Amino acid sequence: AQSVTQLDSHVSVSEGTPVLLRCNYSSSYSPSLFWYVQHPNKGLQLLLKYTSAATLVKGINGFEAEFKKSETSFHLTKPSAHMSDAAEYFCVVSVWIKTSYDKVIFGPGTSLSVIP
Amino acid sequence: NAGVTQTPKFQVLKTGQSMTLQCAQDMNHNSMYWYRQDPGMGLRLIYYSASEGTTDKGEVPNGYNVSRLNKREFSLRLESAAPSQTSVYFCASSEEGQFQPQHFGDGTRLSIL
Secondary structure, three states: OOEEEEOOOEEEEEOOOOEEEOEEEEOOOOOEEEEEEEOOOOOEEEEEEEOOOOOEEEOHHHOEEEEEOOOOEEEEEEOOOOHHHOEEEEEEEEOOOOOOHHHEEEOOOEEEEEEO | OOOEEEEOOEEEEOOOOOEEEEEEEOOOOOEEEEEEEOOOOOEEEEEEEOOOOOOEEOOOOOOEEEEEOOOOEEEEEEOOOOHHHOEEEEEEEEOOOOOOOOEEOOOEEEEEO
16 A cells, blocks of 8 residues: 655744755555645645656755655755745655556645745 | 636535536646645545546545546536535646646635535
């Protein structure tokens, strides 16, 4: 079975300091992993995805994530937070099994606040 | 540069009323999805359509029906609304062969009294 755990429901950082949003997953198959961002009253936007190529994945807006199979983790990082990064972040695990819908699992989300 | 467009953005219904949420995408994507988002629960898949003419149930399909009207449009219908269906509904689409939504609409905020 697949599952996603986002270890922090809320993270607060100061502008210009590093961001770390933690995600652990469980999957019986080789997963694809994603991070999405949701700004208030908006839909989700894909930040980055891991699909079994390079374990360090670079995304948009300076974010990156590292796939660590031994730790079953896919943490999202950014060296320096910007005010515009304040949003909700979702970690997602996806396993492509034809005809099976329920292999896309969204985590519960982490709310990121950025303090000026 | 519209992407995925959802209408309406907000709606208030009374228990037992029916309504249809509309979704259209202009990216020529084959796959479309309907999700609901509830606090602390992430997104849950209601229905999806892998291609024009096909629809399949997701994780939480009860109380909903869908229609893939053509390649562009994928509607979600509540036949008899219940307070438990108060939620934010998102439509999404993706390219063929990629079973993960890549483009989301801005959502429909639905309240059922």
